[in-house]
């Protein structure tokens with residue numbers, strides 16, 4: 001007989017509705033806290049960068065390209081395609097100058113895939129669709 005099973009399911013659903021949700025209401029909730037050590041979107045300090053290209057060489061996802069611009073040193077500056085990145089942070093491990101570090105920003109919601117390419121901005125990450 002199916003009726004008792006339906007009642008059981010309804011009661012279970014009702015009970016769960018009274019519990020604190022296990023997940024955050026994102027993006028409705030404006031600020032979502034992430035733990036220390038979270039590996040979010042990179043911060044690249046181009047003042048520290050010497051253009052050695054080790055970050056690009058060691059990136060397992062091929063997400064970093066070195067781009068020559070006026071006034072840049074060595075092989076140029078790293079630009080990171082967050083659409084390819086797997087957030088392993090080998091790039092930060094490999095950087096001899098400590099020029100790359102993770103931030104707590106994680107939102108990669110963009111309209112244009114080109115906006116997922118990060119770099120070119122000294123001491124800053126490009127703001128990507130979120131407030132983290």
Ligand code: SF4
Nearest residue numbers: 059085086088089091
């Ligand atoms: S975090 Fe990993 S995948 Fe992303 S750019 Fe750095 S080395 Fe490449």
Ligand code: SF4
Nearest residue numbers: 049050052053055095
């Ligand atoms: S490894 Fe560091 S210093 Fe070398 S190009 Fe990358 S960010 Fe610049």
